[in-house]
Amino acid sequence: QSALTQPASVSGSLGQSITISCTGTSSDIGNYNYVSWYQQHPGKAPKPMIYDVSNRPSGVSNRFSGSKSGNTASLTISGLQAEDEADYYCNSYRNGNTYVFGTGTKVTVL
Amino acid sequence: QVQLVQSGAEVKKPGASVKVSCKASGYTFTDYFLHWVRQTPGRGLEYMGCIHPNSGDTNYAQKFQGSVTMTRDTSISTAYLELTRLTSDDTAMYYCARDKDGGFSFDPWGQGTLVSVSS
Secondary structure, X not given: OOOEEOOXXXXXXXXXXXXXXXXXXXXXXXXXXXXXEEEEOOOOOOEEEEEOOOEOOOOOOOOEXXXXXXXXXXXXXXXXXXXXXXXXXXXXXXXXXXXXXXXXXXXXEO | OOEEEEOOOEEEOOOOOEEEEEEEEOOOHHHOOEEEEEEEOOOEXXXXXXXXXXXXXXXXXXXXXXXXXXXXXXXXXXXXXEEOOOOHHHOEEEEEEXXXXXXXXXXXXXXXXXXXXXX
C-alpha cells in the first residue's frame, strides 16, 4: 500500500503563490474525484482544507485551491501568509474501499 | 457543534494492549463512518481503516489487518481502537476522524491520542 508522492518541502515568500503536487496512480487519484488536503501545524490535529479535489470547507480561505490532472492532484496557496507555514497532506480514495495519504509536504514561508 | 474527543495519552510495555476511545457529540453517531489514522514521525499519516457505528461493520487497511480492532458502543456514542501485541513501532499519535457530509474525506478530527511503547 504505497503512499501518494508529495515533495518533502516547498517554500515561498510572503504574498507569493506556491503549488504542492500529489502523485498517485490510476487506482486512486486517476480514478476518483475524491482527493482531499489537510493542513497540520506542530502539535495539532490535521485541519481539512480541500475536499473532492477542489471544494473548500466553510471557513477556509479562498487563497487555498485544489485541482487534478490525470494521476496528479495539486494544492495552490496564493498570497502566502506566515500562518500558512505548516505540513500539508493529500489524501485519496483508492480501489478496494480504502484511502491513502500522501507523504506530506513542509511549507516554509520565507 | 460536531466534536470528537479522544482519550488521554498512554504508556505501555511491549507485548501489552491498549484501547483508545473517541467520543462523538453534536451529531447522530450512527449516521457516519468513523475512521482511524496513525501518525509517526518517520511515516507521516497512515490510514488504518474505519467502522460504521450503525452496523459495526469494519474495513481495515491491509497493513493493519490482524493487528488492530475497531469497535463501538452506540449507547455512549463512542468508538474504540484496540492495538494488541504492542511493539516500539506502534509508538505514534492516533487520530479518529468522521466522514465529512457527502463522504470521501475526513472532517472533523479528534485531538489525537499519543501511545508510547517502551520497556
